[in-house]
Amino acid sequence: MNIMLRTKFLVLLLLMLFSGMSAQVKNIGLPKIINYKKSDYNGGSQNWDIGQDKNGNLYFANTSGLIQFNGTSWSISSIPNETVRSLKIDASGKIYVGGYNEFGYYATNEKGKLIYHSLTHLIGQNSKNIIDFVWKTHIVNGAVFFQTFYKTYIYKDGKVEILEAPNRFQFSFVVNNTLYFQDIVQGLLEYTNGKLIPLKGTEIFNSTEVWGLLPFQDNQLLVVTQDNGLFISDSNGVKPWLCEANDFIVANNSLGGRILADKFIVLNSVLDGIIICDLNGKIIQHINNRKGLQNNTALSSFIDNSSNLWLGLDNGICFINENSPFSYLGTSYGLGAVYGSAVFEGNLYVATNQGVFKHDWKKTFKEESFKFLEGTTGQAWNIQEFDGELFCSHNRGLFLISGGKQGRFLDNKRGYLNVKKIPGRPGFLIASNYHGFAILEKTAAGWQFRNQIDGFNISDSKFTTDGVNVWLRKGSVYRLKLSNDLRNFTTISTYTSPGGKLKDIQSVQDINGAVYFQSDNRFFIYEPVKDQFVEDKKMTALFKNVPKIRYCFQDNKGNIGYFFGKSSMGMLIKMPDGNYRNVQSPFSSLTGNMVYFFESVNTVDNSNIFIGVTEGLVHYNPQLQNIYPQKPNAFIRSFTFSGDTLITGNLKAVKEVHLSYKANNVKFTFSSPIYDNPENILFSYKLEGFEDKWSAWTKNPVKEYTNLREGDYRMQLRVMDSFGKISDPDVISFTIAPPFYRHPLAYLAYILLIAFSVYYIRRRIKVKIRKNKYYETLEQRRLYLERETKIKQEQLELEKEIERLKNEQLKVKILTKDKELVSNSLQVVKKNKMLNGIIHKMKDLETESMDDATKQRFNRVYKTIVKELNTDKSWNNLEKHIRNVHFDFLKRLKDKFPAITPREMDLATYLLMNMSTKEIAEIMNISDGGVELARYRLRKKLNLTRKDNLTGFLMNI
Template identity: 75%
Template sequence: MLSFKKTIIFIIYLYIGVAVAQVKNIGLPKLINYKKTEYGGGSQNWDIGQDKNGNLYFANTSGLLQFNGTSWSKSTIPNATVRSLKISEDGKIYLGGYSEFGYFETNKNGKLVYTSLSKLVGPNSKKIIDFVWKTHIVNGEVFFQTFYRTYIYKDGKISVLEAPNRFQFSFVVNNTLYFQDIEDGLLEYRNGKLVKLPGTEIFNNTEVWGLLPFQKNKLLVVTQDKGLYIYDNGTLKPWLCEADAFVKKNNSLGGRILMDKFIVLNSVLNGIIICDEEGKIIQHINNQKGLQNNTALNSFVDKTNNLWLGLDNGICFVNENSPFTYLESSYGLGAVYASAIYDGNLYVGTNQGVFSHDWKKSFKEESFTFLEGTAGQAWNMQVIDGQLFCSHNRGLFTINSGKAGKFLDDKRGYLSLKPLPGKPGFLIGSNYHGFAIFEKTPSGWQFRNQIEGFNISDSKFCTDGTNVWLRKDVAYRLKLSADLRRFNTVNTYDSLDGKLKGITSVQQINGVVYFQSNNRFFTYNALNDNFIEDKKLSAYFKGLPMIRYCFEDNKGNIGYFYNESSMGMLMRNANGGYKNVLSSFAPLSGNLVYFFESVNTIDTDDIFIGITEGLVHYNPQLQNTHPPKPKAFIRSFTYANDTLVTGNMARVKDIDILYKFNNVKFTFSSPIYDNPENIRFTYKLEGFDEDWSTRTNVPVKEYTNLREGSYRMLVKVVDSYGVMSDPTAISFDVSPPYYRHPVAYLLYVGVIAFGVYFVRRRLQAKIRKSKYYETLEQRRLYLERETKIKQEQYELEKEIERLKNEQLRVKILTKDKELVNNSLQVVKKNKLLNGIIHKLKDIDAEVTDEAAKLRFGKLQKTIVKELTTDKSWNNLEKHIRNVHFDFLKRLKDKYPTITPREMDLSTYLLMNMSTKEIAEIMNISDGGVELARYRLRKKLDLPRKENLTGFLMNI
């Protein structure tokens, strides 16, 4: 009983192992070829390795190539060419080239830096000759193998292992190192010595290019041209199988174990093959099947069980770990619109016609066979009532015994065909002019009639017996007459309920016609002529993308299509429910034949899907073989004219960036190699972006003019299956500019404080100075006012004095005038008295009376005495001279030749006396005055036009 349980468990595990790790024998895996113009290196690629981050490395003739899934880079060594490489646990990449070996490791900036170990070889040692063909790491020792010796590096020292004769190549199997010697056969390296493997001398005349683990502790020996051998504990025997014949015919260059149970064999002439443990070839990939070069120098299995080929010209990725394989142009197929299994053949309807392939034969080599008479567009292929029908643009025909039969109707092109429910022996077909009826007769199926009353059709029509449904902008309900010759009524519907406008698709699921809009499904209620929602079915599509159309396959699975060319499936489970499978079909997005999508479910392991370039085989049992979650890397971080290759670094410390270098650039990568065109990145710079970016296939992002602060760059990747990675982050700080640095702010505070203090002191000083100057100003103003007052007082005093002088002068002038008048009166009086004297003399002569004469004589004496004693004139002249002393002095000083008489005249003129008055005073005539004036003008040298009196007043 226990043994039986163990057997059951073993079978279950075996089945699971087959399901999750299997090389498919139908079709070819997807190939991605990389040309040397893409990776920027030489044509030949001799060895391949992968580091912990998933980056791939290639030993190329022009150096070491690195591929991160997004971009390529190249690092060189002395003598350029690289022949072999191995990556150690600590991330060092050991490699060998022409007369050179050493290792690459990342520096502090994440860039690969080369260290040569060949320089450690002692000067007494033999010179390194030729290429280092193989590099191995075993038990902490690194082996660099050339044809004549192997250099062993450990603990910083080099030791030399000499070849017994001449090494060919070396191999590591189960952590044991083996060599081939051209005379001693296979050798095992044990404790620093070479031990012969008995019975392997047969290989002395050939080259062993591969040594692989095989079954229970056996070795599979792959020779270049002698075939395959199995070595088992000292026994060597040929492995006669299909793969052995391939090796002998095409010359092998070694191989690789794939998924622990499949064998990859490289060839010189015909690409690669993948065989099982019995030597049966499962896949053959060569130039005709899409491989860019038929010489595979090396093969490598990456961490996701996908295959990489180093070719004589280029690199190829083989997507083995995928539920999809492809039968495309290499099998002779074009765009596929339909497929069907019938009579042991797989039939495929294409845009070129119908092709077939024996379902029981291998698909690895044989192309499909074209069926004669089917040239043209094959729209649909259906097995109905045990007969295969082909809907063709030339009509409808059947296929029997691998040949196309006669057209049942060759007057119209047909799109699809369906049985009529409740009408056995009748089929309804949609053609270019509407619909037609076919009837089964004793001689076979025959065209019966074209249905009248409606001339529009669609390949996705449905029928429930009495009604034919199809959608063209609106949904049509066509009611068939009892004799199936016309549509009695035609009804149209443009909505499914009051709120849900438009009808997206009409499809038949589990025998029921469903109408769909916005992922909600309805059935038709003939009683009330309305639609009722099937909420259970709608619930399965809730949360899915908005579909265009869906269908039910023969296993009860519901396939659906969305966007322009994407699909998913609701896989039916045992309890009648559905499991949504969406991401698995992502690699097909964009490749389906739009509107004429074809999905043919044969069994649980075989589903065929038509694409624009051929046919895809899908195994649902392998749908979970892709990695559960991809990894995203910030490949590089560029700033300050420097780049950190962060994708090569285990951990990136926080980075400080000067403000003047606040433009940064990031590149992203992800080691996703199966569908690189479908991967998308989304990123977010915390501290700058509020939300995650939209998904993009551009692996570069640049930020400019970042402000100072702390930032954290996050990036996630979405693979071709729609699985999103966890975010990867790099933190960095942008230092503020010197004028916004904290020290600067402290300085600013200090400066401001000092400024406030300084300004305060200055203000205080200014206030004191202002008060001082204000005091001085007030004092000055006071003194000015005092001086002004004194000046005004002085001026006033002067004015008073002037007024007094003026008053005095006026008074003097008045006195002078009075004096002159008095003088004139005196002159007049004297003249009068002289006249009286003359008259008395005349009277005295005439009077005879002596007494009278005596009296007149006394009177005359009295008058004469008065005239004689009168001194008023002399006093007058003296007074005038005293009053005008200053004037006369200035006049005399200025004109020394002036006479006293002229000075008197000047005084009289200054006194503004008239000519008559002057004449009387000077006792001269008026003419004498004028003559004196004339002479005075000449003495003063005055022009004729200048006023004499005014001139005298200005002296």
Template identity: 65%
Template sequence: MKNIGLPKILNYKKSDYKGGSQNWDIEQSKKGNLYFANTSGLIEYNGTSWNKYILPGYTVRAIKISKSGRIYAGGYNELGYFEPDEKGKLVYHTLLKLANPNTKKTVDFVWKIHILNDEVFFQTFSRTYIYKDNKIRVLEAPNRFQFSFVVNNKLYFQDISKGLVEYRNGKLLPLKGTEQLNDTEIWGLLPFKGNLLIITLDKGLFIYRNNKLESWDCEANAFILKNNSLGGRIFNNEYIVLNSVLDGIVICNNEGKIVQHINNKKGLQNNTALSSFIDNTGNLWLGLDNGISYINENSPFTYLGSSFDLSSVYASAKYDNKLYVATNQGVFSHVWEGSFKEESFNFIKGTTGQAWNVNVIDDILFCPHNRGLFIINKNGSLTIVDDKKGYFGLKKLKGTNYFIASNYHGFSIIEKSAKGYKFRNQVTGFNLADNKYDTDGKNVWIKKNGVIYKLTFSDDYKKFSKITTYNSIDKEIEGITSLQKIRNTIYFQTDNRFFTYNASKDTFVEDLNMSALFKDLPKIRYCVEDNKGNICYFYGDSSMGMLMKEDGGYNNVIAPFTALTGNLVYFYESVNTIDSRNIFIGLTEGLAHYDPEFKSLPASSPKAYIRNFIFNQDTLFKANMPALKNTKIPYRANNVKFTFSSPIYDNPENTAFSYKLKGFDEQWSHRTNVPVKEYTNLQEGDYTMMVKVINSYGTESEPATAAFTITPPFYRHYIAYISYIVITVFSVFYIRRTMKQKIRKKHYYQTLEQRRLYLEKESKIKQEQYELEKEIERLKNEQLRVKILTKDKELVNNSLQVAKKNKMLNGIIKRLKEIDTEQMDDKLKLQFNKLQKTIQKELNTDKSWNNLEKHIKNVHFDFLKRLKEKHPTITPREMDLATYLLMNMSTKEIAEIMNISDGGVELARYRLRKKLNLPRKENLTGFLMSI
């Protein structure tokens, strides 16, 4: 147990684990998962994610994990166990149903659970329920149980009237002399040097030996009497963890001397520790009244940070039995006595501001500071060497009383005289500044902006008489990464290859031994040698390792320092080695104390788990299943998702996973901190998900695997392929048979078709012959009709001529009648009368007009019939007029035929239009032709 600084503390708030504030009990499974009895249920932490499981009554006060992995839990009016179902999900099973109905009503809180000789004890205030072989029997309290404990395979109870009693063969046997503790609560009972250590709530610590109870008078007891206690744990067989109500926890040795005190001021989120637990890696967990805390006790590192009033540390040095620390706020000191458990650092007055360094030269403590160069005296006062400019560092020039100091304007000479140290002069000729420089006495070497400068002093050290620049070390190597002094030799380094400067040839020569030393290391930025000959190297953005000097060689130590990754002060990394067990490293938030000889528990290989396997809206909790069986997934659910976990708690931020889906991925994935991987649209086939975890020390685990098979879609299943073959064979047979039938049927239908075509052709010929005959008949009829129409026209014309002749004859007769026959002689009168009679006879004997009307009616019989059907009210006279109009006769011709005037024809036409209901704009003749 380290007594300098504090271990790393990780705090988990209730918002992190999504539970209640109080955590009453802690257990760890074989797989490394941690379980907390929380006011809202059972909380599980697997190193990657938090999970919560509920039991009736919600509150869980006690848990215990059996060898089989069953998690027994007890809460308010409830007791039972959690066990994974067939899918690996933790499911709660109540045992209260096995108890006597009369005892169920008064269960109250289950405060403790113990497993002893295959029996599970659920202890409440009034009784203890003992579960074995799926049965429950009850152990009644003599008066009232307080709490119970198992020590060295023996079960003890505290009864408020009989004191401590031992359970043996179903009976409770009192421990003599413990009745005096009846007025207090016993919260802890621990094995102690072959006896019992009793931890009470408010009466302190007691040792029970030889049937006697005695107070343990020690530093730890005084702490408990002041702050009250809620139990404790044995830690590493050498120390005792004591939980307090008011002031966090203390860890004491077997003599009762407090080695560590951790409370709210030193990093805990709450001062009331309800429970404590040592996990399988030797680290401490605390169940607090509000939250959960992890304390990394099994580590060679402890930290001196804000609780010690330190901020970013740029350098540290031990001087006159004090530890001095240069920070961005100034210089602080602490008495070096090997114990830092209570005291904070003291501020050195006058050093307010950025202190770049503290280093001891010739038993003088120099402090290069933003405001100048100071000397810190043993009494804590300051001596100003130069306060005109800021300083980065100071190095002694061999063989002189001079020091070369790097300041904000370049370099200056500090002179040592009988009166002390004083500023001598600013070295002119070069005004660039940096804290990474060194000197061989004649030259100053400095790297700036990727260029190495060799600055050669003048004889009086007042200027640089020559400045030489080097852009590379070797023709084959570009650039220069760093310069550093190791074993009093200045080395120039690029790509882990180290060179020295040959002044006679003005070239760089590789030191093969040094290059070989760094050959297999990460690409470093620069390195520095401490005062014990160890070589500290820095790589990446903020990582380090150390080549520890031993037996004439070096041992590369890198794994422990991964705990510091990301916390070093970039470019101003500092390492202060005081002795083999005390190495201080500057951090952005204080100091880290490293003890290389710290005996930590051997680091076990990390273990990776496939936490969940999610597919088709179903989840398999693989991490809880005893065996990872092959899982068959239908093709429609070929999107799968995996979540990973690993019970690594010391540096969870540096835990990484690498995965490979065998059957899909060809290579392992790059390391990732995301514990989730999803695959979509996987083809059918056999797959194996492989996951390995890499802890913060770079150690890889054996891969965890989960095999699964994506079955093909029904149309690509092997049964489907057999069906395809059967169907193909049947199809070939069926098609061949069908083709033969088709060919025969085709021949048959071809014969029928030929016969049909022959018949059709014959029928067509007959039809064409018939149509031809009809056409001939039609043409004959048409010719005949034309002839008839022609004759009709001729007849009409003849009739009209006759009508004209008769009209003329009537005119002659009328004129003859106007002649006075009295003046004629008889002979002439006789001839006149004879002529008149001849004309009259001709008129009376002419029947052509009647024949004309009869002929017209016969020719246009169908027209007259249709006209009469459509217009029944039409008169014969109007029908004649319609016939004449159909024949396209003129008004004059119609007037002559009908023996009426032209005006009479127009009047008749008007009456006919009205009878036919024709609009004024419609042509009468056209209408008649359309009938």
């Protein structure tokens, strides 16, 4: 129980400590200033009021509308008549605004977009025309007050009531939840229970404008007038607040102010920026155009939830990082690039590229308050204190500084870079110069140049010594062994690697009285006996989670600083228990601004560390570093899909979003209301359902995914701020529906379709099988019939062939018979000729001489022969048979020679039958000569020459 109580007490103590340090206004240097121009936020120049919602988003009442800034991006929303002069945000997130002849509120719709809702309709159309400018908007006890010069419109429970000004309202203010008005006749009025009660003695403000009314000590009010200065008001009356801040306001006119952390007062001016003073009126900071403010007229100021200051300027917006451990002494202080610094004899001395400057350590650091030391013109490389004297390593030599002035030169023959003690050799110092190394000796007359060390003429500002050797890294690492009299180097050795797989030695440094050699964040010490390097595991472990360093050093408080990358740094802050706390991210704002290779860090005490940069000096107070800083907030600012956008950063809660498959290309934008180092905000995201690991940290606040498949997704976003703190993830869940062809109903349809298809196909197959069987049967039948028909056809053809053969045989027989008949007929013709000859011869016989019986027998024979001759028709049958036998030949002959005569056709037939001329003459009953003549004529008809064979020609027809 006691342990728990002690733990709670310790946590409470830390929280109290933090709350006391979280909003300190530093009196050394200026805070970081970030200016936003019109072109950055795309609005008008003037910004009249500022507010912040519970998510950390900032809102500005601008001449072009309501401007929102989420730390990453700007957006603007307009109202009728455009100009917004005042705004207030209630607990629900509604943003009440007032403009010209217009007042109402912004609320987010279901998509997160800010939608304006006018309330002027509640007062009637006639009244709307005389609203004028709504200069102030307040929320008190659930009622919203819209104040104009002549009326104040009070909106509550959906109704608007009108509060008339006794004469004319100037402005109004809320202090400790009480509403106050300035009337131009009655002074300051307190609004109580619907009545206006004058405050005692405030009539003196009737001749001026009150621009600010702030809570002050002992329940008093601080009255900020425009041109008459500052006043304190209480129950006894009003009195001027005579102080340094009052003088500033009288000289520069005021436009109001704010209370910062209950300890400081921010006062806006018309002519010279702003001042921040304490409760005694002492000016702690003065920030104007010369010190980085883009405009000297501050119309409005606002303290955000991180206790940082925002200014609405007459031209632009400004962020002032008051709640930061860093402040800057830059060009407005007259400093150039800083190479070293030291506090000595009550002065802060700074070595720059121009020479040496000083500033009274006990006085407030104001602009142009550094004084230049005469005689130090030129490059000052370093400034260090040894044994109560201040040494300056300069381009023109090595000299001392004392009494706030340049002292005597120890050596003016060569330029010097650095000076260090020699361990084990009190009264001696070693210094690196342009020609090597020199020894300084402390004598009765003070420090003196003793000798230049012979044997080596190369040097560097980052050398170190262990008392025996001087170690120097110039490409390789040199070990220069000192002689006992410190007048020369007796041995010169070079080393490139500490051994093992490590490539080279990257730095040499002195930490805790030992010389360390560093390679890839591994630290080694040199063992002279073995002439080798041995790793110091404990030292290496300190740098396990540190980026790859270039060089490190140890300050006079035991803190270990280190440099990495291109002029980036971090520090291992030594804790009371001896452990170290790595502080890296806060220094990220210095990245690239330090003087490369000549980085300088000067630890004055636990609250004052000075860091040299290219444009002056940076003051770092680690006591203001929040040990347990609040986690940053991560917001998935917008979610864009298929031409539509959800501004999720404006919504209280985002329901799961259901997208169609056509919307599977999505885009996310990220934001985090971190304003002190926005350039160092890093985002990491993971889309569950698509990727398993968080992305690498990136500054890009946009991520797109294309062609996502259907399914459930969770977009997660983390933010890391400049202090290395990581936010809890912001999450948006969404579902992408499958395409219609992959929808569950589609799969059900596919199953049904497949089942139906299987059924249909099976049915079709069965039907087809039946049909195939039927058609196969028909085909078999057809084939059978075809075969049968073919067989019958073949039989018929065979029969025809048989018939043809029979006919041919018959024709052959007939032809043979005809030929036989022709032969017989020829024989008969010959016989008849013979009988005719016999008859002619018988006619020549004298029948008279014959007896009757002989004569009778002679006549009987004669008559028989004559009868035979008369009844014989062989000739006619001969011609007929000849034509029948050679019908085809005669037809071809006639077709080929149409002009041929029947007589010539008979002759051609006789010639084809190879009859002799005599036989032809007998058949044709012509002479042999007549046959030759007929042959000659037939040749002419057949177009044959004398050489052509007539019979051969006829046989080829």
